[in-house]
Amino acid sequence: MKLIKANAADGRVIAGGQSLVAAMNFRLARPDVLIDLNGVKELDFIEETPGELVIGAMTRHAAFHKPVCDGPLGRLLSKVVPNIAHYPIRNRGTFGGSLCHADPASEWCVVAATLDATMKIGSAEGDREVPAADFFRGSFTTAVEPGEILVAIRLPKLDAGWGTGFYEYSRRKGDFALAMALTALRVEGGAISAARVGLGGVADHGKRMADLEAALVGKPATAETFAEVGKLASTLVSPYGDIHGSAEYRRDLTATVVARALAEAADEATA
């Protein structure tokens, strides 16, 4: 922490290096000092408490291939992780690094935003906690200040009644998603009693979508509902267009990924 403080202005911490090294290779990032966190064992852990999963910032993506805890949350993380890039990248890249990089198409950022994670940020002065809603400030921008690092992420568990879904589309397997949706539903008597919906790849950062959640509660858990809410989602986002997809395309794609993720969550919730 002292090193990080001392090099706050011109240094960068390096975690898995899967984004930073590429940026350095293109000369887009030019830190004078790199502080390597790979030897800091205290940052590489997963702890389970009765209500939470606490994930050390240096936990590699690949750690989540098998459920890290019982119940819907462990299953959800293992559903999400194969969508992150390619296996060698998952073996090296870290959960915390991904949150700090805050790519608009980061799967873990959508997880953190949708499930109301709490980020533990550390510095030489001590730790502070920031809720996900305040952590993501924009594309590639977070609440982590110079001299600070992300230490751990606290993810609230979902109890047994929840079903979860995740769906993303990219042109090739492993590319940055053009749109993704993460969902969690509780279904009682065929009707949706609680919902979580998050989107990624279609805004400046991963976002929890309260309007979509509100639109779902009380509705029957049917394909019609999911299509309708997917359509609503497409009207609530204003994605940018680039060479991989126009804004119009990405809006329609949003409807698809939302509907598919909802269908998956409903299947699981009613299984």
Add this chain to the structure above:
Amino acid sequence: MSAIGRSIRRIEDRALLTGNGRFAADLNREHQLHMRVVRSPVAFGRLVEVDASDAADVPGVEAIWTAADIAELPQIDFRMTKITGMEPYRQWCLAKDYVRYVGEPVAVVFANSPYAAEDAAELVFCDIDEVDAHLEATAEPVAFMPETMPGLLTEPAVLHKSCGDLDAAFAEAAEVVELELKVGRHTGVPLETRGALAVHDAATDTVTMYGAAKVPHYNRGAIAAMLGLAIDRVHLSEGHVGGGFGIRGELYPEDVLTCHAARRLGRPVKWIEDRKEHLMAANHSRDQVYRMRAAIAPDGFLLGLDVTFITDQGAYVRTHGATVSDLSAALLPGPYVIPAYRVAGHIRLTNKTPAGTYRAPGRYESTFARERLMDAIAARVGIDRLEVRRRNLIPESRIPFDRGMDTLGTGVVYDSGRYHDLLARLEAHVGWEELAASIAERRAAGEMVGLGLGYFIEKSGLGPEDMVRMRVAPDGGIRIITGAASVGQGIETAMAQICADSLGVDTARIAIVHGQTSLIEKGMGAFASRVTVMTGSAIKIASEALIEAALDIGAKLFQVDRASVAYKAGEVRVASSDRAMSLAQLASAWAEQGGLAAEGTFRSDHMTYPYGIHLAQVRIDPGTCDVLVERYTVAYDIGRVINPMLVEGQIVGAVAQGLGGALYENFEYDEAGQPLATSFADYLMPTALEVPEVFTLVREDAPSPINPLGVKGAGEGGITAVGAAIASAVDDAAGRPGMVTRLPITPDRLHAWLA
């Protein structure tokens, strides 16, 4: 057992698999300098000044050159073209007066480390008066270099070819079909980027460039001429090459600069391109627009075809000259009769990376255009897509078929072919009736699935000649020296098989030496699917000459009549006796008289024309507009197969590349001419996860009558009809004949088409 026709494992793989490959980047010399190219940051502009003063202060920098420092170097000349008038459009080694594309070399930095060179290159300041970039080849031509070459427009050439009476065809037509089609800008992207190590021997004033590929002998001559040296003062040496695909190994500015610098700076000079440079400086390809008008008889027979196409050649005309457009024009008619045909091919320049050939140049594009037309005719006349092709295919009775046109200086004469037969075989192979029924069933259940096909003619074995030298060592090893080149395609294995077959010996005894200009005075290299045809035939001829030489020597050593010795399986034997000598013994015994050696030359005035059919099965995901290729089959008749495994490898790899151009790869530019696909995150090549299993039906039903082996090249047919077949299948899946008018078929485009 014949050595031909067997899937012998690749001789060349041992070194590669054991980590002993030697690619350009693996080579180092003591005291070498590292070259870094300063590239234009803008697409078009007047080059006012290049200020290298800050860059020169970077520690480790030894020299920085701009165009003024190499005024003695001429423009890079054409390797292939019969078209004149394009000379002013050739590229200089470093930009002079104007920059014409982002990535154009403006200066070069030489430093003691690659890091210092790259740091310094970034500090070279280019003062450029920007001009609006010209990015649409379909727009009217503009000035090439407005102030310094007034009046010279960005249309270096228009090619014209024709055969038959087009007016009569249109007068007779029951229907006229018109189409406009576009193939995107993509190219071969070898795993190994370009690279070179140039070493100067001051004592003999000889420059050797390592890292050569594709056409070492031609490039040696071109570099010698540019440097003002006698040809034997330049040598090119090919190591392992990590893929060529037509683009690697052409003569680029960087090759000439390393050689020039090694000589002038007196130190070895190494240059290794990074991927970002590669995607904006090595040849692009494709990028053509076709406008077609077809005169159709009531039964769907294509009476006449009138075509105008435009090739976006990028900023300059490079070594290939008019090759791509010439091949597009001549081979567009493909396997169909088409009695009357007229084509105008416009070569137009834009402010993009210059273009050249890429695997199946001109055929990938023109096959897409022609096969889209065949589908359109089927839809217009109301017959199925197989039937329209059957009605137009050239019948066996008309083979050899003379198209009455030239390409690459040779007449287009299809030497052998059983086109209807191959179509029937493919139908049987895939079980067409059942397949079509299963697709119909799935479609009725709501899936967007479809089948598509593309029929094509390839060309291979471009002459004029190839020569090899063969020598038997006293230990029995057979060494063949050829001027052919290896870009990784397995020529050592295939050539050894041809020699082993002719001599009746084991392939393990045969060593193939290629790509070394110091060991043989001429050679054509590796392009246009020519090596198996041309070099392979030369090896067969040399092998037969070697047998004659062995018999001559044997007769003398045994002191018998020439007629009483016979050759079999590596031995010369005296008739009705047990007296015999092996090739090793003969070579040993005759060492002082010159040993046992032979030479073989094969000449050919005509190319040989393999042909094939691609069949694609795709599913569209209507929610994402993704195209999933479920199944892919290639039927290909190559006359005679030397090594089935290598042929299959060629086909499968080429299909993967073809899918890139059909669905993924595209060099996009913004309005200012900035390239937007300069990394593998944006230039999307298909990976193993996007490429389906490829089924092959390789046939030997129409051996070539114009070479002693009966072979036809197998290197390109796997890519030729991918764009055509995928487009046809996507149309079918969407239930919208004629929907796909351009490649690649991106989700974005499909989304717009389906809307």
